[in-house]
Amino acid sequence: GAAGAAGLALGATGGALVHSAFDDSPAGAAGASGSLASLGATHVAFEGEHQAGITTPLQAKGHVLAFDLAPGAGRKEAAALMRRWSDTARLLMAGKPSSGADSGIALDAGPSSLTITFGFGHSFFERTGLASRRPTALDPLPDFSADRLDPQRSNGDLWVQIGADDGLVAFHALRALQKEAGEAARVRWQMNGFNRSPGATAAPMTARNLMGQIDGTGNPKPAQPDFDKRVFVPAAGPGPAEHAWMGGGSYAVVRRIRMLLDDWDKQSLAQQEQVIGRTKATGAPLTGGTETTKMALDKIGPDGKPVIASNAHARISAPEQNGGAAMLRRPFSFHDGIAADGTPDAGLLFICWQADPLRGFVPVQRKLDRGDALSVFIRHESSGLYAVPPGPRDGEYVGQRLLE
Numbered sequence: 001g002a003a004g005a006a007g008l009a010l011g012a013t014g015g016a017l018v019h020s021a022f023d024d025s026p027a028g029a030a031g032a033s034g035s036l037a038s039l040g041a042t043h044v045a046f047e048g049e050h051q052a053g054i055t056t057p058l059q060a061k062g063h064v065l066a067f068d069l070a071p072g073a074g075r076k077e078a079a080a081l082m083r084r085w086s087d088t089a090r091l092l093m094a095g096k097p098s099s100g101a102d103s104g105i106a107l108d109a110g111p112s113s114l115t116i117t118f119g120f121g122h123s124f125f126e127r128t129g130l131a132s133r134r135p136t137a138l139d140p141l142p143d144f145s146a147d148r149l150d151p152q153r154s155n156g157d158l159w160v161q162i163g164a165d166d167g168l169v170a171f172h173a174l175r176a177l178q179k180e181a182g183e184a185a186r187v188r189w190q191m192n193g194f195n196r197s198p199g200a201t202a203a204p205m206t207a208r209n210l211m212g213q214i215d216g217t218g219n220p221k222p223a224q225p226d227f228d229k230r231v232f233v234p235a236a237g238p239g240p241a242e243h244a245w246m247g248g249g250s251y252a253v254v255r256r257i258r259m260l261l262d263d264w265d266k267q268s269l270a271q272q273e274q275v276i277g278r279t280k281a282t283g284a285p286l287t288g289g290t291e292t293t294k295m296a297l298d299k300i301g302p303d304g305k306p307v308i309a310s311n312a313h314a315r316i317s318a319p320e321q322n323g324g325a326a327m328l329r330r331p332f333s334f335h336d337g338i339a340a341d342g343t344p345d346a347g348l349l350f351i352c353w354q355a356d357p358l359r360g361f362v363p364v365q366r367k368l369d370r371g372d373a374l375s376v377f378i379r380h381e382s383s384g385l386y387a388v389p390p391g392p393r394d395g396e397y398v399g400q401r402l403l404e
């Protein structure tokens, strides 16, 4: 039957029961689970040095949302909310019902790699009287010329990212957290996304985005010696002591990037590949090799021009072109139906992680903004920057080192 076929497909990918390190590269076997039962049974730890949902393999379903504290709610209410939310995240990520009246939406399912990740926006610190402890890394992002940002769908006091390999498990978590916000905070914006389901491909591979490109190849890998330095705030400073609560944390940049898919689809395959500098089928650089081959950025073609064009997206964004600036991109695709102009309201919920946005997103986006071949096919529609505290210790709530 259908279930058996699904089990077989999932069985083809192999994998471990507990996700530990992020690796969706072709060589890595994470991101998929051994059987239908273990897809549901896979759980991610809530406690740890870092919050879950940063190096966790991409999940099939995602919700990202921001809350604003209610008028009159301050530090005390925020601390109580973070404790409630953390208690619930701890339960749900272990596959247990929430402690109150559980909605039952996830009753029959295992944790399904559920992760719940919490962050604080710039405005959170004024609202809670903690402005003196706001890291400078959280200073507002600069304006970019191509920005078409909707303030209603940008920023916010609190940010929550939910990911799971099952849509009902993800929605269950979303509802539980919304209810628990109670009088303390209300939703400012919410976006829903998806990725490929584990087991959909015969072997695990880097995900594709809605333009059809293999997307994520150039990401820093946990095995690389500078991975932690690029993605996470050092555990014990540098930086002022009042910012020590962020040790082990990370900064998330969140952009809703609309893809102008009707325009994109009018391009020939060759044109599409020029825009990125990689082939569509395999993600290999246009200079040859396989997906993991290094781009030969100096290689000149028979026409005397660089084989990977000077405005190719993968060239402009490469760390070696940006003084080493790098980030871990961990996006979801989105599709919210058809916009008023008749085009798909679809694209990328771009989420990237870095120890400092000024050594990650900002310099790269500045450069992309000045001449990325991809820019005519995309539109940045919202923006957020969030300080994502370290993972909680046993019994601790997320953000406790700031709020207690």
Ligand code: HEM
Binding pocket: 209, 211, 213, 214, 215, 216, 217, 218, 219, 257, 258, 259, 276, 278, 283, 313, 314, 315, 317, 318, 319, 326, 327, 347, 348, 350, 361, 364, 365, 368, 374, 378
């Ligand atoms: C690479 C697509 C937006 C930063 C790539 C690649 C693709 C891609 C297909 C090549 C494969 C890979 O290495 O992952 C897109 C699409 C975007 C988008 C469709 C918008 C809808 C952005 C933005 C940034 C960014 C806003 C950051 C400001 C990067 C980086 C790389 C990359 C750092 C890796 C470069 C390397 O290490 O060689 N992107 N991208 N991208 N992109 Fe994007």
